[in-house]
């Protein structure tokens with residue numbers, strides 16, 4: 001079953017582009033990544049899903065129901081973390097969370113305490129006294145306190161330190177195991193790769209591709225840099241799948257797409273002093289998809 005179905009969604013802001021003809025589905029139980037550079041249209045898509053803004057054309061359903069017509073009903077089952085969180089600074093964290101919980105017809109007090117403990121958030125502090133990262137944690141607890149069936153996160157990790165990011169990811173994985181479907185928007189490929197099963201890539205308001213993370217990885221090249229004791233023959237790594245081969249002194253670098261064992265066998269035959277194998281960055285992945293289309 002699809003928890004989210006987006007069909008030909010377009011949103012323009014006056015003459016400015018927001019999103020153009022966006023379509024994709026998120027299946028029940030998935031952790032689905034929504035990735036693209038700043039300004040690509042991630043927030044616009046998410047805000048439309050939550051009926052915070054209205055589409056120019058197209059439509060979307062959540063839990064099989066039109067996301068605008070049934071917005072109040074649907075929202076009870078959604079946990080949303082916006083990319084920027086704003087609060088009434090004068091409130092205490094626990095009062096704000098109590099207020100948020102009052103929108104749901106269940107007792108969320110136990111879950112609030114659990115989440116605050118996991119995220120190391122002091123409930124007795126005033127919002128005003130919190131750092132940016134701690135304000136983000138308030139947003140996370142606020143989004144999860146009612147144990148929603150669908151969690152929508154818009155750039156959720158900005159402001160969190162690496163340890164907290166890790167805890168947050170573990171928390172999301174736990175929620176997912178308990179049955180929650182997650183839509184996770186980000187411009188950081190590595191965190192999407194770490195967490196998600198499938199991903200939609202958006203660029204300049206349009207979906208470039210929807211892929212399984214495993215396929216995305218297979219289809220993409222890796223960046224190799226090999227340092228050797230003595231300079232290598234320029235063509236040593238000139239094998240199938242190698243591109244942009246370059247040698248500078250004792251360092252040879254190239255891009256590779258294909259069965260990585262072929263490169264490792266070549267490396268095993270020489271004496272190396274250092275080796276770097278890097279994932280391509282987001283821009284390079286986009287390049288790859290545009291190449292394929294051409």
Ligand SMILES: Nc1ncnc2c1ncn2[C@@H]1O[C@H](COP(=O)(O)OP(=O)(O)OP(=O)(O)O)[C@@H](O)[C@H]1O
Pocket residue numbers: 013016017018019036037038039040041042043044045083155187
């Ligand atoms: N209220 C608005 N008025 C006019 N244009 C807007 C408005 N909100 C967004 N846009 C434009 O719509 C496009 C998509 O923006 P959006 O915020 O959805 O991107 P994003 O992928 O979420 O990026 P970011 O990570 O920077 O928030 C951008 O070109 C942006 O300038």
